[in-house]
Amino acid sequence: MFNEKSNEENMILETKNLTKIFTTYDGKDLVACNNINLKVYKGKTLGLVGESGSGKTTFIRMLMNLEKPSSGEILYHGKDVNKFSEKEIWENRQKIQMIFQDPWAAFNPKMNVLDILTEPLLNYKRIKKSDREKVAAKLLKMVELPEEYMYRYSQNMSGGQKQRLGIARAISLEPEILICDEATCALDVSIQKIIIELLVRLQKEKNISMVFICHDLALVQSFAHEIAVMNKGDIVEIIDGDKIQNASHPYTKKLIDSVFSIHMEPYKKK
Ligand SMILES: Nc1ncnc2c1ncn2[C@@H]1O[C@H](COP(=O)(O)OP(=O)(O)OP(=O)(O)O)[C@@H](O)[C@H]1O
Ligand SMILES: [Mg+2]
Secondary structure, three states, X not given: OOOOHHHHHHEEEEEEEEEEEEEOOOOOEEEEEEEEOOEEEOOOEEEEEEOOOOOHHHHHHHHOOOOOOOEEEEEEOOEEHHHOOHHHHHHHOOOEEEXXXXXXXXXXXXXXXXXXXHHHHHHOOXXXXXXXXXXXXXXXXXXXXXXXXXXXXXXXXOHHHHHHHHHHHHHHOOOOEEEEEOOOOOOOHHHHHHHHHHHHHHHXXXXXXXXXXXXXXXXXXXXXXXXXXXXXXXXXXXXXXXXXXXXXXXXXXXXXXXXXXXXXXXXXXX
């Protein structure tokens, strides 16, 4: 299903020996990410699983330029992002978008949905002010929210509706990569499923790549093309999303054993 060699020209982001070392309160080194080598391919989903504290969020914070790596490289279309100019960083910020874990904390309560959806587009001068309503209506339709919600405030929406709003805002800038850090884990299982189906549909329509962080291996394997397994800062194994039963690392096997009482129907992958 996932042939890396034939996909090499479709690789859009690559990390090389990406490392982050924090200094703890007692002056010791804590290696949150240790020599991470991962690749993100056009239109594909990379799942990232691992126990709490294994370094998943630190890894994506480095990808989002929110955390400076201690060493190593992030190559975006072959170019080291640490060597980007201020202008390139600003331009690039549109290309990698994130959906947050906590839909309750993701939005400014003083902004209505129309403002939330169009502010990034206005900032990047991608739309005219007079087109705001038209653009917001289109985005709401994409995530299957009623058009009249544009005049609502996010605090008057459910968790699932807010997560749709977060998705609409993230895709408004037509990103190449969508990063989801436990983006569905705060939701009920039934809503979680609907949100993932929505993400998979949008991914196919727009050929977006996803990095999907989740501690739930059974859920991730239902739609990820590749899964990287992280343990204490190390990537211990990268497995094909269709073949996790072939995993060989003892830590991955432990994760599989702990979840395979749960059965998930696979979502259709490309
Ligand atoms: N700013 C920081 N300063 C010091 N240590 C940090 C900092 N951020 C994260 N860490 C530590 O780095 C390690 C990895 O944390 P990280 O948040 O990346 O884990 P995670 O895999 O996302 O966990 P979870 O599943 O709980 O979200 C942890 O031991 C954490 O305490
Ligand atoms: Mg985390």
